[in-house]
Amino acid sequence: MSGIKGIVPILLTPFREDYTIDYASLRVQIDATLKAGVHGIGIAIGSEIFKLTTQERREILRAVADQVAGEVPVIMNTSAPGTHVAVELACEAAEQGATRLMIWPPDFFPSSPDAILAHLDAIASATGLPIVLQDVPQSPISPALALRISEAVPLVDTIKVETQPTVGQVETMVSALEGKLTVLGGAGGGTLVEEFRRGAQGTMPFASQAEDFMKVWSLLNAGDDAAAEAVIENRILPVSRLGFQSGDLFYHVHKSLLHRRHIFKTTHVRPPTSAIGAVTQREVARLLDRIEQ
Secondary structure (H helix, E strand, O other), X not given: OOOOOEEXXXXXXXXXXXXXXXXXXXXXXXXXXXXXXXXXXXXXXXXXXXXXXXXXXXXXXXXXXXXXXXXXXXXXXXXXXXXXXXXXXXXXXXXXXXXXXXXXXXXXXXOOHHHHHHHHHHHHHHHOOOEEEEXXXXXXXOHHHHXXXXXXXXXXXXXXXXXXXXXXXXXXXXXXXXXXXXXXXXXXXXXXXHHHHXXXXXXXXXXXXXXXXHHHHHHHHOOOHHHHHHHHXXXXXHHHHHHOOOOOHHHHHHHHHHHHOOOOOOOOOOOOOXXXXXXXXXXXXHHXXXXXX
């Protein structure tokens, strides 16, 4: 099993008042994430990658890769509904310093297993980079298909499970794959303890809670499930519970955490985004007061 393991946070993208990328804040976030001792860093949906221009995607990846300087793997999500586009994005990511790719199967129209295999093989052949396969609700991957992919496209060495319920899906994947792919948990990491017990080798949470997740990871590997559960219950789940209440509120919550720590200068989320009402604003403020005291 050669896939990526451990805690691999997804960076959030900081924006200035005019919604251009704030690279100074990005650098501070990268430093704080690396300082936590993480096993990799990712740029993906949690980074609002779908709201970045093609040029911004190149620039932000180059900035991250240059600052990480090989200390940990840098993973770039290059998912696209068309193979030609996906190959182009993947090749650009390789040129800009990505050491791994993260991809979910085409989701605009349903694709056959054979078409998905061909799609992934084209990307792998073009870049030579290892791939984290993403099992997402809009394009779910069955354990049987994951097994076929592992055998047909050797550069796919990891699968991130995000179809619900993730705990059961992790257990099924681990059993079916028999070590042919490294299995990571997903969906924010709130069930990392349960996933770990069922064979998950890590998770990919938001970078705003990298320290908390590293603590959980260390406790789990030390066999102290009770202490790991306490960190999840007291620090991680309250953030997830509030963040997943509606729409893309989670971006606002996690950026508020980074703003409170003086890592981000603003909490801006690029539009379109959910409007944050007065009640929710008070809930976010109470949450930050409680976990950041």
